[in-house]
Amino acid sequence: MHRRTFLRNTGILSGVTLLFQKNALASVFSTFDYDIKMLRNDVGIFTERGGTIGFLLSKEGIVVIDAQFPDTAQHLIDDLKKRSANPFRYLLNTHHHGDHTGGNIAFKGVVEHVVAHKNSLANQKAVAERGNSLDKQLLPDITFGEDWKLKIGDETIKADYYGAGHTNGDAIYHFEKANIFHTGDLMFNKRHPFVDRSAGANISQWIKDLDKVAKKADKDSIIIFGHSLNPGEETGTIEDVKKFQDYLGKVLKFAEQEIKRGVSKEEFIKNSSIPGVTEWTGQGIERPLTAAYEELTSK
Numbered sequence: 001m002h003r004r005t006f007l008r009n010t011g012i013l014s015g016v017t018l019l020f021q022k023n024a025l026a027s028v029f030s031t032f033d034y035d036i037k038m039l040r041n042d043v044g045i046f047t048e049r050g051g052t053i054g055f056l057l058s059k060e061g062i063v064v065i066d067a068q069f070p071d072t073a074q075h076l077i078d079d080l081k082k083r084s085a086n087p088f089r090y091l092l093n094t095h096h097h098g099d100h101t102g103g104n105i106a107f108k109g110v111v112e113h114v115v116a117h118k119n120s121l122a123n124q125k126a127v128a129e130r131g132n133s134l135d136k137q138l139l140p141d142i143t144f145g146e147d148w149k150l151k152i153g154d155e156t157i158k159a160d161y162y163g164a165g166h167t168n169g170d171a172i173y174h175f176e177k178a179n180i181f182h183t184g185d186l187m188f189n190k191r192h193p194f195v196d197r198s199a200g201a202n203i204s205q206w207i208k209d210l211d212k213v214a215k216k217a218d219k220d221s222i223i224i225f226g227h228s229l230n231p232g233e234e235t236g237t238i239e240d241v242k243k244f245q246d247y248l249g250k251v252l253k254f255a256e257q258e259i260k261r262g263v264s265k266e267e268f269i270k271n272s273s274i275p276g277v278t279e280w281t282g283q284g285i286e287r288p289l290t291a292a293y294e295e296l297t298s299k
């Protein structure tokens, strides 16, 4: 693991000094703080800000899963260029959210293709149109419905879509040979998840999606999570997937029970804990509570 923390330019240098020392100091006085960790075979992860990025360095080119934000994506590109002389071939998006596709634009002219589920493309476009930022997007040029497959180098990457979950366009990417899954935001490790009902999220179906992952994976599988409460816990095993499934089940059960008791949504989302849940802590509990309440009362 490489952690590099550099000081931000504090503005203490005079213009002249800065001019002369610009090149020498450029790397020191730019801020970046990222981690790159190789997992197995030639598959690794990059973390800085936003959803965890996965990547493959194959002899037939580089594949990247998700792109965080433009500045952090550039850190990734620069670093991977030092690790491999091969071209960037594919950028795969797990879903449309800005902390996963905002950095797509850094791959413009760098990568050959951008791949995503068809709903992810539709969502990315819709959000960008609403925010007047279509020019800041690099949209997928390859989309799929149920699944998609890429053979590259010694690896095969299989994309699967199992239905709505965190949004209505979450893909799971499976490095079949390395036995590594990137689940995107279908996995929030020990952190209360965002549940994007405006983009078709559904917690009941989400639990079933994770069943499919659990069925495909085995005890040696490495699972890459979209987000983790604790830095350094962006990957785990199928046991973590089952724990998150259990958490989602408890959120739904809690909502169902309180709705039956006649508790209002406003009251319900004030809860600061979920019965039986001990490992999911931190901020944002109102997000899954709100989504569960709305999901169960909108039927």
Ligand SMILES: [Zn+2]
Binding pocket: 050, 051, 097, 099, 100, 185, 226, 227
């Ligand atoms: Zn995310």
Ligand SMILES: [Zn+2]
Binding pocket: 095, 097, 166, 185, 194
């Ligand atoms: Zn997301």
